[in-house]
Amino acid sequence: MNGRTRLVAIGMHLILTVWTIFVLAPIGLMLISAFKSQAEIFTKPLSLPGSLNLSAFQRAWNIGIGSFMLNSLLVTVLSVAVIITTSGLAAYVLARSEAKVMKWLYILIIASFAIPVQSVLVPLYQMVSGGHMLNSQLGIVLPYAAFGIPFTTVLFYAFFLEFPRELEEAARLDGCSRLQIFFRIVVPLSGPVVASAAIFQAVFNWNEFLLALMMLTEKSVRTLPVGIYGLTTQYSSDWPAIMAALTIATLPLLILFILAQRHFVRSLAGLGK
Amino acid sequence: MSQSPSRMLDRWMSAGMLAPALLLVGVLVLIPSVLAVVGSFYEFGITSQNWVFVGLSNYARAMADPVFWTALKNNIFLIIGSIITQVGLGTLFAALLDRGVRRGNTFYRTIIFMPVIISSIAVAFVWILIFDPNVGPLNAVIKGIGLTPPRLGWLGDPNISLYMLLVIAAWQNVGFQMVLVLAGLQAIPKELYEAAALDGAKGWRAFVHITLPGIRNVLMVGTLICIIGGLKVFDLVFVTTGGGPANATQVIGSYTYLQAFTLGNMGYADALSVILLVVALGFGWLQLTLSRRG
Numbered sequence: 001m002n003g004r005t006r007l008v009a010i011g012m013h014l015i016l017t018v019w020t021i022f023v024l025a026p027i028g029l030m031l032i033s034a035f036k037s038q039a040e041i042f043t044k045p046l047s048l049p050g051s052l053n054l055s056a057f058q059r060a061w062n063i064g065i066g067s068f069m070l071n072s073l074l075v076t077v078l079s080v081a082v083i084i085t086t087s088g089l090a091a092y093v094l095a096r097s098e099a100k101v102m103k104w105l106y107i108l109i110i111a112s113f114a115i116p117v118q119s120v121l122v123p124l125y126q127m128v129s130g131g132h133m134l135n136s137q138l139g140i141v142l143p144y145a146a147f148g149i150p151f152t153t154v155l156f157y158a159f160f161l162e163f164p165r166e167l168e169e170a171a172r173l174d175g176c177s178r179l180q181i182f183f184r185i186v187v188p189l190s191g192p193v194v195a196s197a198a199i200f201q202a203v204f205n206w207n208e209f210l211l212a213l214m215m216l217t218e219k220s221v222r223t224l225p226v227g228i229y230g231l232t233t234q235y236s237s238d239w240p241a242i243m244a245a246l247t248i249a250t251l252p253l254l255i256l257f258i259l260a261q262r263h264f265v266r267s268l269a270g271l272g273k
Numbered sequence: 274m275s276q277s278p279s280r281m282l283d284r285w286m287s288a289g290m291l292a293p294a295l296l297l298v299g300v301l302v303l304i305p306s307v308l309a310v311v312g313s314f315y316e317f318g319i320t321s322q323n324w325v326f327v328g329l330s331n332y333a334r335a336m337a338d339p340v341f342w343t344a345l346k347n348n349i350f351l352i353i354g355s356i357i358t359q360v361g362l363g364t365l366f367a368a369l370l371d372r373g374v375r376r377g378n379t380f381y382r383t384i385i386f387m388p389v390i391i392s393s394i395a396v397a398f399v400w401i402l403i404f405d406p407n408v409g410p411l412n413a414v415i416k417g418i419g420l421t422p423p424r425l426g427w428l429g430d431p432n433i434s435l436y437m438l439l440v441i442a443a444w445q446n447v448g449f450q451m452v453l454v455l456a457g458l459q460a461i462p463k464e465l466y467e468a469a470a471l472d473g474a475k476g477w478r479a480f481v482h483i484t485l486p487g488i489r490n491v492l493m494v495g496t497l498i499c500i501i502g503g504l505k506v507f508d509l510v511f512v513t514t515g516g517g518p519a520n521a522t523q524v525i526g527s528y529t530y531l532q533a534f535t536l537g538n539m540g541y542a543d544a545l546s547v548i549l550l551v552v553a554l555g556f557g558w559l560q561l562t563l564s565r566r567g
Contacts, residue, residue: 012373016366016381023384023444026399027391029410033402045413082297090294093287105295112302114557116505118526119550122539123308124301146301149294177279178286207392209508210526214534225394229512232398239402246395257390261383264390265452 030250033243041239056240057248060231063241064219065248068227071216075137075223076206079144083201084194087149091156092182095163106157113150117143117210125214135218143215144205152197159193160186196267206253224249306550312543319537331544341545344516344523350435351442351524352503358443360495363450364488370451371458382455386448393445397512400441404428428514431521438509438522446502450495457491458484490564497560504553525549 033041034056036049094106117124124143133139163186171181209225216222222230228249232242257264313331315324335341366385370378388396403411404427412422423430427437461483469479507526510516516523516531523531525545533542 009374012369013377016369016374016377016385019362019366019447020381020384023388023448026396026403026444027387029403030395030399041408045408045410046417086294086297089290093290097287105291108303109294109298110561111554111557112298114554115302115306115550116501116553118505118507118529119546119553120302120305120309121529121546122312122533122543123305125533126308127301127305142297143301146297149298150302153294178283179290182290203390207390207394209392209394209511210530225392225508228394228398239408242398243402246398250391250395253390254387257387258383261379261386265382265386266456 030243030246033239034247036240038238038240053240056238056244059235059238059241060245060248063231063235063245064227065224065245067220068222068224069249071137071221071227072206072223072225075140075144076202078137078141079148079205080198080201082141082145083148083152084198086145087152087156087197088187088190088194089182090149091153092160092186093178094153095157095160096168096178109150109153113154117147121210121214124211128215134215135221137221140212140215140223143211144208148201148205152201155197156190156193159190163189195263199264199267203253309543309546309550312540313547314540315543316538316540318539319534327540331541332548334541335544335548340520340523340528341525343520344525344528347435347522347524348503348506351439351506352500354436354439355442355446355499355503356496358439359446359450359499360492362443362447363495364454364492366447366451367454367458368484370455382452386452388445389449391445393508394512396441396445397509400437400444401428401513404437425518429518431518434514434518434522438513441509441513442502442506449498453491453495453498454488457488461487493560493563497556500556501553504549504556 032048035053036056037053040047040049090109094102094109128134128139128143131139133142167185168181171185176184207225208223209229212223212226213229216226219227219230228242228245231245235241314326314328316327316331317324366381370382374381403409406412406422406426406429409427411427415422423433425431428434465483465487466479469475469483474482505526506524507530510522510524510527511530514522516527520528525548529542529545529549532538532545
């Protein structure tokens with residue numbers, strides 16, 4: 001390696017390293033601040049905590065982070081399950097049918113993909129409150145599902161179009177119905193695309209804030225994002241407790257990500273195709 | 274002509290398989306967007322049942338409302354700014370990881386992607402702490418090297434707060450753009466570069482004639498994601514600045530929320546969301562026509 005290429009290589013590493021430090025610094029600040037005392041936050045903003053003080057975690061936990069987390073888990077699992085099942089069934093029929101109606105239905109799905117949730121805030125709120133489903137898990141799971149379906153259906157549709165039809169034809173000759181073919185032949189071979197869609201929707205719904213802010217006003221049903229938001233309006237100067245709460249909320253997903261980062265990255269990158 | 278029983282069964286089954294998805298999307302996405310259009314012609318409050326027909330006056334009100342124009346301008350600023358910072362830096366880092374550095378690729382990629390999966394609420398609060406005038410480490414550093422931090426605070430000064438939001442958004446989203454472009458780069462067949470090298474095209478010329486056309490589609494998707502993200506931005510603004518100071522960082526999403534749920538002007542909020550919807554559908558249509566051509 002001659003001098004010039006070595007210099008270029010060092011320069012490239014330098015650029016990446018600078019951004020890596022920029023990314024890590026706020027995460028590090030969150031972790032460090034969670035272990036500080038309230039006095040240390042004010043007097044020594046740049047230093048490490050004097051001792052490993054866990055009281056902030058205890059305060060955060062006592063405020064109800066545990067229940068926010070359970071609510072988030074429940075809402076996320078339910079909405080992802082509904083999204084994957086309904087989108088899979090619909091996309092399969094849309095991809096296998098030649099009827100004109102189906103083309104129009106598919107276009108309708110694409111059009112609804114372009115509708116942002118901000119565009120329907122008022123009617124959605126009134127529908128959910130009119131159905132007495134404010135502050136209920138179902139009242140938030142159903143909108144999450146509805147807004148996740150269009151994108152997932154488009155994703156599955158593209159996958160099913162390229163799915164080899166010979167297998168399905170053989171099963172059809174054996175007398176399988178469409179539903180049986182779907183569950184016995186197509187589903188078992190759709191693992192990667194299902195994982196992609198599920199990871200994407202899970203990250204999205206775990207972090208969703210706007211609808212949850214509107215619909216989950218009671219503390220007992222709040223998910224993590226609204227729960228933490230409410231907590232900070234209540235304990236605005238208790239930075240260690242807020243950072244401890246953020247740490248508790250963020251760490252599980254971060255650990256999961258580092259363990260399965262290959263799948264995460266591939267799944268999210270694949271969405272761009 | 275009568276159909277065989279199994280075909281009839283197939284039809285009913287297909288309808289049954291389609292129904293759940295269509296029902297959910299129809300009832301909770303399509304009907305509400307129609308209702309938003311209807312509601313935008315009325316004046317009504319959160320709980321009141323009195324709908325007063327006001328014609329187009331909610332739209333006229335938006336046109337005459339300086340905060341609406343500020344909000345729209347801020348959305349556009351955030352869209353353009355995030356395309357430059359996120360797509361730009363994302364492409365740079367992806368290029369470095371794909372062809373530049375040979376060691377530590379997975380490490381860099383993992384760390385840079387990490388913020389993508391953190392909730393924007395958590396991101397917002399950590400950055401509020403960073404920017405805090407009293408306890409924030411940023412001011413401590415700035416004072417430490419003998420400079421004066423902005424008197425009104427990083428998020429409190431209307432002249433710089435929007436740029437700070439751009440910094441936070443870049444911190445969170447550059448990793449996503451990076452893996453998007455990286456996937457595009459890795460899909461370019463290596464033989465293309467070898468063939469071009471034989472023809473004498475290397476370095477910059479190979480980049481212009483092979484790399485750029487190869488990632489044209491992913492760059493378009495990345496840009497579209499920035500546009501949609503910039504139109505829909507809410508969490509970050511709502512939590513960090515609440516649209517302030519004095520509406521300086523208001524965006525359409527936060528302003529709609531403010532009008533609807535804080536001020537109770539549901540009809541006006543509907544009009545604001547319909548305007549957003551039209552813009553969003555316009556971009557959706559543009560993307561569809563562009564991708565058909567490409």
